[in-house]
Amino acid sequence: MTSHMTRDEMTAIVREELTNVAPDLADETIPIDADLREEFDLDSMDFLNWITALHKRLGVDIPELDYPQLTSLGAAADYLLRATDRTKSS
Amino acid sequence: MSDVYRMPSLGSDMEAGTLIEWARQPGEKLAKGDTIAVVETQKGAIEVEVFQDAVMGKPLINIGDKVPVGTPMAELEPIGAAETKAPRRSGREAGTEIEDDERAAGSPAPPAPDQPQPARAAPEPTPTRQRASPAARRLAEAEGIDLARLTGTGPDGAIVLADVQAAAPRHAEQPPSAPERPPPRAGLDLAAMRQAIAAAMTRSKREIPHYYLAEDIDLTTATDWLARRNADLPPDRRLLMGALFIKAVALTLRRFPELNGFDRDGRFEPSAAIHVGAATAIRGGGLVAPAIHDADRLDLDALMAHLRDLVGRVRGGGLRASELADPTITVSSLGERGVDRLYAIIYPPQVAIVGFGTPRARPWIIDDAVVVRTVVSATLAADHRHSDGHRGALFLARLAQRLQDPDTL
Structure with a gap:
Protein backbone atom coordinates (compact mmCIF):
# COMPACT_ATOMS: atom_id res chain seq x y z
CA MET A 1 0.00 0.00 0.00
CA THR A 2 2.76 2.39 0.89
CA SER A 3 5.43 1.05 -1.39
CA HIS A 4 7.48 3.67 -3.21
CA MET A 5 5.35 6.55 -2.16
CA THR A 6 6.71 9.91 -3.22
CA ARG A 7 7.29 12.72 -0.77
CA ASP A 8 4.42 14.66 -2.33
CA GLU A 9 2.07 11.73 -1.88
CA MET A 10 3.12 11.29 1.73
CA THR A 11 2.78 15.00 2.39
CA ALA A 12 -0.75 14.89 1.01
CA ILE A 13 -1.63 12.04 3.39
CA VAL A 14 -0.09 13.85 6.33
CA ARG A 15 -2.01 17.02 5.47
CA GLU A 16 -5.27 15.17 5.00
CA GLU A 17 -5.03 13.42 8.37
CA LEU A 18 -4.18 16.70 10.05
CA THR A 19 -7.30 18.41 8.76
CA ASN A 20 -9.34 15.35 9.72
CA VAL A 21 -8.37 15.77 13.36
CA ALA A 22 -8.40 19.58 13.20
CA PRO A 23 -11.16 20.47 10.72
CA ASP A 24 -10.84 24.11 11.72
CA LEU A 25 -7.47 24.12 9.91
CA ALA A 26 -8.99 22.86 6.66
CA ASP A 27 -9.11 26.33 5.10
CA GLU A 28 -5.63 27.28 6.21
CA THR A 29 -2.68 27.36 3.89
CA ILE A 30 -0.14 25.39 5.90
CA PRO A 31 3.39 25.75 4.54
CA ILE A 32 5.21 22.45 4.36
CA ASP A 33 7.91 23.58 6.79
CA ALA A 34 5.70 25.49 9.25
CA ASP A 35 5.95 24.41 12.88
CA LEU A 36 2.49 23.02 13.50
CA ARG A 37 2.47 23.55 17.25
CA GLU A 38 3.99 27.01 17.25
CA GLU A 39 2.41 28.49 14.14
CA PHE A 40 -0.88 26.62 13.94
CA ASP A 41 -1.58 26.17 17.62
CA LEU A 42 -1.76 22.40 17.48
CA ASP A 43 -2.13 21.28 21.08
CA SER A 44 -0.95 17.99 22.53
CA MET A 45 -4.34 16.34 22.07
CA ASP A 46 -4.57 17.43 18.41
CA PHE A 47 -1.02 16.16 17.91
CA LEU A 48 -1.76 12.81 19.53
CA ASN A 49 -4.93 12.38 17.46
CA TRP A 50 -2.91 13.14 14.33
CA ILE A 51 -0.24 10.58 15.24
CA THR A 52 -2.98 8.07 15.98
CA ALA A 53 -4.56 8.62 12.56
CA LEU A 54 -1.20 8.32 10.77
CA HIS A 55 -0.40 5.15 12.69
CA LYS A 56 -3.72 3.60 11.70
CA ARG A 57 -3.46 4.64 8.08
CA LEU A 58 0.15 3.73 7.42
CA GLY A 59 0.72 0.98 9.95
CA VAL A 60 3.99 2.46 11.15
CA ASP A 61 4.95 2.77 14.76
CA ILE A 62 5.53 6.34 15.94
CA PRO A 63 6.96 6.17 19.46
CA GLU A 64 6.61 9.18 21.75
CA LEU A 65 10.36 9.69 21.71
CA ASP A 66 10.13 10.46 17.99
CA TYR A 67 7.46 13.15 18.35
CA PRO A 68 10.06 15.95 18.03
CA GLN A 69 10.80 14.68 14.52
CA LEU A 70 7.25 15.41 13.36
CA THR A 71 7.16 19.16 13.83
CA SER A 72 5.95 20.11 10.36
CA LEU A 73 4.11 18.51 7.45
CA GLY A 74 7.37 18.04 5.56
CA ALA A 75 9.26 16.66 8.54
CA ALA A 76 6.43 14.26 9.25
CA ALA A 77 6.36 13.10 5.62
CA ASP A 78 10.12 12.48 5.68
CA TYR A 79 9.89 10.60 8.97
CA LEU A 80 7.03 8.43 7.72
CA LEU A 81 8.79 7.66 4.43
CA ARG A 82 11.80 6.45 6.40
CA ALA A 83 9.57 4.50 8.76
CA THR A 84 7.66 2.76 5.97
CA ASP A 85 10.98 1.81 4.33
CA ARG A 86 12.11 0.31 7.63
CA THR A 87 8.86 -1.59 7.96
CA LYS A 88 9.26 -3.07 4.49
CA SER A 89 12.87 -4.06 4.84
CA SER A 90 12.51 -5.64 8.25
CA MET B 1 -50.95 13.75 29.89
CA SER B 2 -48.32 15.27 27.69
CA ASP B 3 -45.25 17.03 28.96
CA VAL B 4 -43.26 19.77 27.31
CA TYR B 5 -39.59 20.03 26.47
CA ARG B 6 -38.20 23.43 27.37
CA MET B 7 -35.18 25.33 26.06
CA PRO B 8 -32.50 24.09 28.46
CA SER B 9 -29.97 26.32 30.14
CA LEU B 10 -26.46 25.41 29.03
CA GLY B 11 -24.77 27.57 31.60
CA SER B 12 -25.47 30.58 33.73
CA ASP B 13 -24.50 32.89 30.89
CA MET B 14 -27.09 31.56 28.48
CA GLU B 15 -30.29 33.54 28.09
CA ALA B 16 -31.72 32.21 24.86
CA GLY B 17 -31.14 29.67 22.14
CA THR B 18 -32.08 29.36 18.48
CA LEU B 19 -33.62 26.15 17.18
CA ILE B 20 -31.53 24.87 14.28
CA GLU B 21 -33.10 21.50 13.70
CA TRP B 22 -35.17 18.77 15.24
CA ALA B 23 -33.36 15.48 15.70
CA ARG B 24 -36.66 13.63 15.96
CA GLN B 25 -39.96 13.84 14.14
CA PRO B 26 -43.31 13.73 15.94
CA GLY B 27 -44.15 10.16 16.87
CA GLU B 28 -40.54 9.03 17.15
CA LYS B 29 -39.30 7.59 20.42
CA LEU B 30 -36.66 9.25 22.58
CA ALA B 31 -34.73 7.47 25.30
CA LYS B 32 -33.44 9.48 28.25
CA GLY B 33 -30.31 11.26 27.07
CA ASP B 34 -31.22 11.17 23.37
CA THR B 35 -30.77 14.30 21.33
CA ILE B 36 -34.08 15.95 20.57
CA ALA B 37 -32.85 19.04 18.77
CA VAL B 38 -29.85 21.12 17.82
CA VAL B 39 -29.80 24.58 19.32
CA GLU B 40 -27.50 27.40 18.44
CA THR B 41 -26.09 29.20 21.43
CA GLN B 42 -23.19 31.48 22.09
CA LYS B 43 -21.11 28.34 22.41
CA GLY B 44 -21.99 27.10 18.97
CA ALA B 45 -24.45 24.50 17.77
CA ILE B 46 -25.27 22.19 20.66
CA GLU B 47 -27.22 18.96 20.70
CA VAL B 48 -29.81 19.15 23.48
CA GLU B 49 -31.07 16.00 25.14
CA VAL B 50 -34.26 14.80 26.81
CA PHE B 51 -34.23 13.91 30.49
CA GLN B 52 -36.77 11.09 30.32
CA ASP B 53 -38.00 8.41 27.97
CA ALA B 54 -40.72 9.94 25.81
CA VAL B 55 -42.19 10.18 22.37
CA MET B 56 -41.63 13.33 20.35
CA GLY B 57 -44.86 15.31 20.24
CA LYS B 58 -45.96 18.47 18.54
CA PRO B 59 -43.26 21.10 17.97
CA LEU B 60 -44.15 24.39 19.66
CA ILE B 61 -41.53 26.61 18.03
CA ASN B 62 -40.21 26.83 14.50
CA ILE B 63 -36.78 26.26 13.05
CA GLY B 64 -34.93 29.54 13.35
CA ASP B 65 -36.88 30.77 16.37
CA LYS B 66 -34.77 32.26 19.13
CA VAL B 67 -36.44 31.70 22.48
CA PRO B 68 -35.46 32.36 26.10
CA VAL B 69 -34.33 29.57 28.38
CA GLY B 70 -37.37 27.75 29.77
CA THR B 71 -39.61 28.32 26.75
CA PRO B 72 -41.59 25.21 25.76
CA MET B 73 -40.07 23.87 22.53
CA ALA B 74 -42.08 20.71 21.90
CA GLU B 75 -44.62 18.46 23.51
CA LEU B 76 -43.42 15.15 24.86
CA GLU B 77 -45.85 12.25 24.96
CA PRO B 78 -45.50 9.37 27.38
CA ILE B 79 -44.19 6.16 25.82
CA GLY B 80 -47.04 4.11 24.39
CA ALA B 81 -49.53 6.93 24.11
CA ALA B 82 -48.18 8.61 21.07
CA GLU B 83 -48.94 6.52 18.03
CA THR B 84 -52.45 7.87 17.74
CA LYS B 85 -51.80 11.50 18.51
CA ALA B 86 -48.53 12.30 16.85
CA PRO B 87 -49.31 15.26 14.65
CA ARG B 88 -47.06 15.61 11.66
CA ARG B 89 -46.86 19.18 10.69
CA SER B 90 -47.78 19.53 7.04
CA GLY B 91 -45.58 16.63 6.09
CA ARG B 92 -42.36 18.57 6.32
CA GLU B 93 -39.22 16.62 7.00
CA ALA B 94 -36.44 17.97 9.12
CA GLY B 95 -34.04 18.19 6.23
CA THR B 96 -36.25 20.35 4.11
CA GLU B 97 -37.36 22.71 6.82
CA ILE B 98 -34.03 24.42 6.67
CA GLU B 99 -34.58 25.80 3.24
CA ASP B 100 -38.17 26.47 4.03
CA ASP B 101 -38.75 30.16 3.67
CA GLU B 102 -41.84 30.23 5.77
CA ARG B 103 -42.13 33.97 5.85
CA ALA B 104 -40.31 34.83 2.68
CA ALA B 105 -43.11 37.11 1.58
CA GLY B 106 -41.64 39.87 3.69
CA SER B 107 -44.14 40.21 6.48
CA PRO B 108 -43.77 37.82 9.37
CA ALA B 109 -46.83 35.61 9.54
CA PRO B 110 -48.45 35.10 12.93
CA PRO B 111 -47.86 31.72 14.48
CA ALA B 112 -50.26 29.01 13.45
CA PRO B 113 -53.36 29.18 15.64
CA ASP B 114 -52.75 25.82 17.22
CA GLN B 115 -49.33 26.82 18.42
CA PRO B 116 -48.85 28.58 21.71
CA GLN B 117 -47.10 31.84 21.08
CA PRO B 118 -43.50 31.25 22.12
CA ALA B 119 -41.88 34.09 23.90
CA ARG B 120 -40.04 35.56 20.99
CA ALA B 121 -36.82 37.43 21.20
CA ALA B 122 -36.29 40.71 19.41
CA PRO B 123 -37.80 40.84 15.94
CA GLU B 124 -35.68 39.07 13.39
CA PRO B 125 -33.53 41.48 11.45
CA THR B 126 -34.50 39.90 8.15
CA PRO B 127 -37.91 38.90 6.97
CA THR B 128 -36.85 35.51 5.70
CA ARG B 129 -36.39 32.39 7.75
CA GLN B 130 -33.10 31.38 6.22
CA ARG B 131 -31.10 29.77 9.03
CA ALA B 132 -28.23 31.89 10.15
CA SER B 133 -26.16 32.51 13.23
CA PRO B 134 -26.94 35.60 15.30
CA ALA B 135 -23.66 37.26 14.35
CA ALA B 136 -24.31 36.53 10.70
CA ARG B 137 -27.74 38.16 11.00
CA ARG B 138 -26.29 41.22 12.70
CA LEU B 139 -23.65 41.72 10.05
CA ALA B 140 -26.11 41.04 7.25
CA GLU B 141 -28.43 43.66 8.67
CA ALA B 142 -25.64 46.17 9.07
CA GLU B 143 -24.45 45.60 5.53
CA GLY B 144 -27.92 45.44 4.02
CA ILE B 145 -27.36 41.94 2.72
CA ASP B 146 -30.30 39.67 2.03
CA LEU B 147 -29.59 36.38 3.79
CA ALA B 148 -31.78 34.52 1.32
CA ARG B 149 -29.24 35.36 -1.40
CA LEU B 150 -26.40 33.59 0.40
CA THR B 151 -25.34 30.00 0.45
CA GLY B 152 -24.61 28.85 3.97
CA THR B 153 -21.55 26.78 4.84
CA GLY B 154 -22.66 26.04 8.41
CA PRO B 155 -24.37 22.86 9.56
CA ASP B 156 -27.06 21.86 7.09
CA GLY B 157 -26.54 25.02 5.11
CA ALA B 158 -26.93 27.52 7.94
CA ILE B 159 -25.36 30.87 7.17
CA VAL B 160 -22.43 31.70 9.42
CA LEU B 161 -20.57 34.94 9.91
CA ALA B 162 -17.93 34.02 7.35
CA ASP B 163 -20.57 33.64 4.64
CA VAL B 164 -21.84 37.16 5.27
CA GLN B 165 -18.31 38.54 5.50
CA ALA B 166 -17.54 36.98 2.12
CA ALA B 167 -20.55 38.74 0.64
CA ALA B 168 -20.06 42.07 2.38
CA PRO B 169 -18.66 44.81 0.14
CA ARG B 170 -16.12 46.05 2.63
CA HIS B 171 -14.76 42.55 3.08
CA ALA B 172 -14.85 41.66 -0.57
CA GLU B 173 -11.21 42.31 -1.26
CA GLN B 174 -9.99 40.32 1.72
CA PRO B 175 -8.78 36.80 1.11
CA PRO B 176 -11.27 34.29 2.47
CA SER B 177 -9.02 33.39 5.35
CA ALA B 178 -6.75 36.02 6.78
CA PRO B 179 -3.70 34.17 8.06
CA GLU B 180 -3.77 35.60 11.57
CA ARG B 181 -7.36 34.62 12.22
CA PRO B 182 -8.90 31.34 11.08
CA PRO B 183 -12.45 31.60 9.76
CA PRO B 184 -15.18 30.75 12.23
CA ARG B 185 -15.93 27.07 12.23
CA ALA B 186 -19.25 25.81 11.04
CA GLY B 187 -21.83 26.31 13.74
CA LEU B 188 -19.46 28.20 15.97
CA ASP B 189 -19.79 31.90 16.25
CA LEU B 190 -16.60 33.21 17.81
CA ALA B 191 -17.98 36.71 18.29
CA ALA B 192 -20.96 35.35 20.18
CA MET B 193 -18.71 33.09 22.20
CA ARG B 194 -16.58 36.11 23.09
CA GLN B 195 -19.71 37.80 24.42
CA ALA B 196 -20.62 34.71 26.44
CA ILE B 197 -17.17 34.53 27.99
CA ALA B 198 -17.27 38.25 28.70
CA ALA B 199 -20.63 37.94 30.46
CA ALA B 200 -19.61 34.94 32.55
CA MET B 201 -16.22 36.32 33.53
CA THR B 202 -17.60 39.78 34.34
CA ARG B 203 -20.19 38.20 36.58
CA SER B 204 -17.55 36.00 38.18
CA LYS B 205 -15.19 38.87 38.97
CA ARG B 206 -18.06 41.05 40.18
CA GLU B 207 -19.83 38.51 42.37
Missing part, protein backbone atom coordinates in the same frame (compact mmCIF):
# COMPACT_ATOMS: atom_id res chain seq x y z
CA ILE B 208 -17.33 35.87 43.45
CA PRO B 209 -14.76 36.73 46.11
CA HIS B 210 -11.93 34.60 44.78
CA TYR B 211 -9.00 33.47 46.82
CA TYR B 212 -5.93 32.09 45.10
CA LEU B 213 -3.39 29.49 46.15
CA ALA B 214 -0.44 27.99 44.30
CA GLU B 215 1.75 24.96 44.84
CA ASP B 216 4.72 23.67 42.87
CA ILE B 217 4.44 19.93 42.38
CA ASP B 218 7.27 17.54 41.54
CA LEU B 219 5.99 15.83 38.43
CA THR B 220 9.05 13.72 37.67
CA THR B 221 7.57 10.46 38.91
CA ALA B 222 4.36 10.97 36.99
CA THR B 223 6.23 12.04 33.85
CA ASP B 224 8.46 8.97 33.92
CA TRP B 225 5.50 6.72 34.68
CA LEU B 226 3.63 8.15 31.72
CA ALA B 227 6.59 7.78 29.35
CA ARG B 228 7.12 4.15 30.38
CA ARG B 229 3.46 3.36 30.00
CA ASN B 230 3.07 5.04 26.62
CA ALA B 231 6.26 3.48 25.24
CA ASP B 232 4.61 0.08 24.94
CA LEU B 233 1.30 1.31 23.61
CA PRO B 234 0.01 2.22 20.15
CA PRO B 235 -0.93 5.89 19.79
CA ASP B 236 -4.65 5.31 20.27
CA ARG B 237 -4.03 4.03 23.79
CA ARG B 238 -1.48 6.59 24.94
CA LEU B 239 -2.31 8.96 27.76
CA LEU B 240 -1.64 12.65 28.11
CA MET B 241 -0.58 14.29 31.36
CA GLY B 242 -3.80 16.31 31.18
CA ALA B 243 -5.78 13.13 31.86
CA LEU B 244 -3.72 12.48 34.99
CA PHE B 245 -4.36 16.03 36.18
CA ILE B 246 -8.10 15.67 35.77
CA LYS B 247 -8.20 12.30 37.51
CA ALA B 248 -6.03 13.51 40.38
CA VAL B 249 -8.23 16.57 40.88
CA ALA B 250 -11.39 14.47 40.77
CA LEU B 251 -10.12 11.94 43.32
CA THR B 252 -8.81 14.63 45.63
CA LEU B 253 -12.15 16.46 45.49
CA ARG B 254 -13.89 13.56 47.20
CA ARG B 255 -12.41 14.81 50.46
CA PHE B 256 -13.15 18.46 49.70
CA PRO B 257 -16.86 18.64 48.92
CA GLU B 258 -16.89 22.40 49.56
CA LEU B 259 -14.99 22.90 46.29
CA ASN B 260 -17.29 20.74 44.18
CA GLY B 261 -20.73 22.09 43.39
CA PHE B 262 -22.61 25.28 42.73
CA ASP B 263 -23.37 28.65 44.21
CA ARG B 264 -27.15 29.16 44.26
CA ASP B 265 -27.89 32.76 45.15
CA GLY B 266 -25.16 32.81 47.75
CA ARG B 267 -25.87 29.38 49.19
CA PHE B 268 -23.65 26.42 48.42
CA GLU B 269 -25.17 23.39 46.77
CA PRO B 270 -22.66 20.55 46.94
CA SER B 271 -22.62 17.96 44.18
CA ALA B 272 -22.35 14.27 44.95
CA ALA B 273 -21.13 13.63 41.41
CA ILE B 274 -17.77 14.99 40.29
CA HIS B 275 -18.08 16.31 36.74
CA VAL B 276 -14.84 17.97 35.72
CA GLY B 277 -15.02 20.64 33.03
CA ALA B 278 -11.96 20.34 30.79
CA ALA B 279 -11.14 23.84 29.59
CA THR B 280 -10.29 23.58 25.89
CA ALA B 281 -8.97 26.51 23.90
CA ILE B 282 -10.37 27.13 20.45
CA ARG B 283 -8.02 28.21 17.71
CA GLY B 284 -8.90 31.73 16.71
CA GLY B 285 -10.04 32.64 20.22
CA GLY B 286 -12.50 31.48 22.81
CA LEU B 287 -12.73 28.39 24.91
CA VAL B 288 -15.22 25.88 26.20
CA ALA B 289 -15.05 23.61 29.22
CA PRO B 290 -17.25 20.58 28.55
CA ALA B 291 -17.66 18.07 31.36
CA ILE B 292 -16.08 14.71 31.84
CA HIS B 293 -18.84 13.11 33.84
CA ASP B 294 -17.95 11.19 37.01
CA ALA B 295 -14.26 11.75 36.37
CA ASP B 296 -13.36 10.31 39.78
CA ARG B 297 -14.89 6.97 38.82
CA LEU B 298 -13.39 6.57 35.35
CA ASP B 299 -10.15 4.68 34.97
CA LEU B 300 -7.44 6.61 33.18
CA ASP B 301 -8.01 4.90 29.84
CA ALA B 302 -11.70 5.70 29.88
CA LEU B 303 -11.06 9.25 31.05
CA MET B 304 -8.53 9.76 28.27
CA ALA B 305 -10.98 8.38 25.70
CA HIS B 306 -13.60 10.87 26.91
CA LEU B 307 -11.09 13.70 26.75
CA ARG B 308 -10.10 12.78 23.19
CA ASP B 309 -13.72 12.61 22.19
CA LEU B 310 -14.51 15.97 23.79
CA VAL B 311 -11.61 17.76 22.15
CA GLY B 312 -12.57 16.18 18.83
CA ARG B 313 -16.08 17.52 19.18
CA VAL B 314 -14.87 20.94 20.28
CA ARG B 315 -12.93 21.02 17.00
CA GLY B 316 -15.49 19.40 14.77
CA GLY B 317 -18.80 20.26 16.42
CA GLY B 318 -21.35 18.14 18.24
CA LEU B 319 -20.98 19.05 21.90
CA ARG B 320 -23.97 18.00 23.96
CA ALA B 321 -25.97 20.22 26.26
CA SER B 322 -25.36 18.16 29.39
CA GLU B 323 -21.62 18.44 28.85
CA LEU B 324 -21.73 22.21 28.83
CA ALA B 325 -24.26 22.73 31.57
CA ASP B 326 -23.13 20.57 34.41
CA PRO B 327 -19.43 20.65 35.25
CA THR B 328 -19.12 20.84 39.03
CA ILE B 329 -15.57 22.20 38.85
CA THR B 330 -13.22 23.17 36.02
CA VAL B 331 -9.63 22.18 35.32
CA SER B 332 -7.62 24.44 33.03
CA SER B 333 -4.29 23.11 31.87
CA LEU B 334 -1.89 25.17 29.78
CA GLY B 335 -0.20 22.14 28.24
CA GLU B 336 3.25 22.03 26.77
CA ARG B 337 3.48 25.48 25.27
CA GLY B 338 2.30 27.71 28.06
CA VAL B 339 3.87 29.53 30.97
CA ASP B 340 4.61 28.62 34.56
CA ARG B 341 1.36 29.54 36.26
CA LEU B 342 -2.28 30.05 35.41
CA TYR B 343 -4.54 32.00 37.78
CA ALA B 344 -7.95 30.97 36.55
CA ILE B 345 -11.29 32.67 37.02
CA ILE B 346 -14.17 30.65 38.42
CA TYR B 347 -16.90 29.81 35.94
CA PRO B 348 -20.17 30.59 37.71
CA PRO B 349 -22.10 28.98 39.28
CA GLN B 350 -19.14 26.71 40.06
CA VAL B 351 -17.14 27.53 43.17
CA ALA B 352 -13.61 26.49 42.24
CA ILE B 353 -11.22 26.09 39.32
CA VAL B 354 -7.85 24.36 39.25
CA GLY B 355 -5.10 25.59 36.94
CA PHE B 356 -1.99 23.76 35.78
CA GLY B 357 0.92 25.61 34.22
CA THR B 358 3.39 24.12 31.78
CA PRO B 359 5.49 21.33 33.34
CA ARG B 360 9.17 22.30 33.12
CA ALA B 361 12.58 21.22 34.32
CA ARG B 362 13.31 23.32 37.41
CA PRO B 363 15.70 23.28 40.34
CA TRP B 364 14.24 21.35 43.23
CA ILE B 365 15.52 20.49 46.65
CA ILE B 366 15.62 16.89 47.80
CA ASP B 367 17.50 16.00 51.02
CA ASP B 368 19.33 19.33 51.14
CA ALA B 369 20.59 18.95 47.58
CA VAL B 370 19.48 20.92 44.56
CA VAL B 371 18.44 18.60 41.76
CA VAL B 372 16.68 19.03 38.44
CA ARG B 373 13.11 17.79 38.43
CA THR B 374 10.08 18.20 36.19
CA VAL B 375 7.83 20.59 38.08
CA VAL B 376 4.32 21.88 37.48
CA SER B 377 2.67 24.76 39.29
CA ALA B 378 -0.90 24.02 40.29
CA THR B 379 -3.20 26.82 41.35
CA LEU B 380 -6.59 26.87 42.98
CA ALA B 381 -9.05 29.71 42.68
CA ALA B 382 -12.02 29.18 44.97
CA ASP B 383 -15.10 31.05 46.15
CA HIS B 384 -14.40 32.46 49.60
CA ARG B 385 -18.10 32.48 50.42
CA HIS B 386 -18.05 28.70 50.48
CA SER B 387 -14.55 27.66 51.48
CA ASP B 388 -11.46 29.08 53.13
CA GLY B 389 -7.81 29.22 52.23
CA HIS B 390 -6.90 26.68 54.87
CA ARG B 391 -9.00 23.99 53.22
CA GLY B 392 -7.93 25.11 49.79
CA ALA B 393 -4.29 24.72 50.81
CA LEU B 394 -4.97 21.22 52.11
CA PHE B 395 -6.61 20.41 48.80
CA LEU B 396 -3.56 21.48 46.79
CA ALA B 397 -1.21 19.62 49.15
CA ARG B 398 -3.28 16.47 48.83
CA LEU B 399 -3.38 16.90 45.05
CA ALA B 400 0.43 17.08 45.01
CA GLN B 401 0.61 13.83 46.97
CA ARG B 402 -1.78 12.13 44.59
CA LEU B 403 0.42 12.98 41.63
CA GLN B 404 3.41 11.33 43.33
CA ASP B 405 1.65 8.00 43.11
CA PRO B 406 0.34 7.67 39.54
CA ASP B 407 -0.49 3.99 39.99
CA THR B 408 -3.35 5.03 42.24
CA LEU B 409 -4.91 7.30 39.64
